[in-house]
């Protein structure tokens with residue numbers, strides 16, 4: 001079997017996510033045969049540097065021996081069991097670990113099986129908490145401009161990326177959308193902290209106006225990843241925590257993309273020293289090996305559901321694969337790596353290497369901004385550097401960077417015209433250099449074709 005054979009078979013029966021399938025009339029479908037470390041290998045023997053951690057999930061490389069060994073052991077013991085009325089050791093141990101390592105006050109863990117489902121759980125729990133408290137007028141959610149929280153209808157409703165949301169608008173619950181702190185829009189010379197503080201006034205005003213009807217504010221701490229990797233300062237989170245307390249509204253931190261070391265701390269909320277009422281985790285939770293998500297919450301929330309059965313106040317949400325034992329074991333193995341290898345500390349020098357590798361892009365005549373938070377670097381490609389006029393989306397310049405990258409053995413997957421690096425934490429400095437060089441050439445190709 002070579003690439004062509006596999007692609008033909010795929011295109012005869014499969015429908016891929018986030019894809020206009022007609023694109024594959026000219027874009028090659030890349031069938032991957034194996035992965036090793038940061039490298040993927042296709043059926044023709046070509047290799048690709050996985051610069052986007054296979055959609056932001058992979059932390060310690062493909063075919064990681066520690067995670068594989070844990071999974072094999074789990075497979076020989078218990079693959080899965082119903083998680084209502086029953087439990088298992090890996091599910092318990094992972095919850096214990098998550099409670100131990102997450103911000104103070106988050107003492108309860110509820111499992112689901114993907115990020116969107118975790119967001120649904122947090123939304124329903126928040127609403128249901130207020131209802132159990134007799135606050136039935138609280139039925140709305142508040143979200144930020146340019147936010148992304150997943151694709152199921154509830155998660156899509158609290159997101160704000162038009163490309164994914166607009167088509168389905170008639171199906172979605174109404175939310176209150178507040179202008180965000182995205183620091184791409186700060187004034188020349190204005191610091192991220194100042195801009196984020198200034199923009200918080202809009203959130204404060206919205207909270208003041210709507211608090212009575214609002215269950216929770218949902219936010220992606222520090223980086224709006226799917227929203228073109230737009231970033232802001234931690235002060236916004238501190239202010240938001242204070243305001244949510246003041247106005248009696250929950251704070252849901254969606255750390256699905258930014259959790260597990262991506263922003264330079266284990267969780268992004270740590271940089272503001274805050275604890276949310278709900279924290280959603282997925283993606284890196286299993287190191288990129290199996291689908292799993294978790295919602296961490298407080299004892300206060302938990303207690304609001306804890307009563308006699310006949311009060312009908314229980315949280316009855318469930319998924320068939322809730323707390324899957326294999327996925328939980330992958331999560332445990334992943335957290336073990338963090339604890340045994342001091343990943344957050346070693347990532348500090350890797351983040352500096354990322355800064356250095358990306359330095360060359362600042363002066364590029366079609367780059368409006370190079371921004372970084374921890375282990376994420378984003379390069380904003382524009383038509384006009386002075387006015388920041390974007391390239392028309394129809395020109396699909398980012399896609400040209402993607403195809404160029406593939407031709408040179410690097411998997412970049414720009415978000416529109418934003419090229420970003422979000423590599424596994426085991427990438428070497430030499431590989432980062434290669435990545436930056438190919439991205440540079442890819443941008444050259446994209447702006448001149």
Ligand SMILES: *Cc1c(COP(=O)(O)O)cnc(C)c1O
Nearest residue numbers: 114115116148149150254256257
């Ligand atoms: C990816 C993502 C989700 C959705 O997770 P899925 O597992 O893809 O459903 C939710 N929130 C954020 C911030 C994400 O990046």
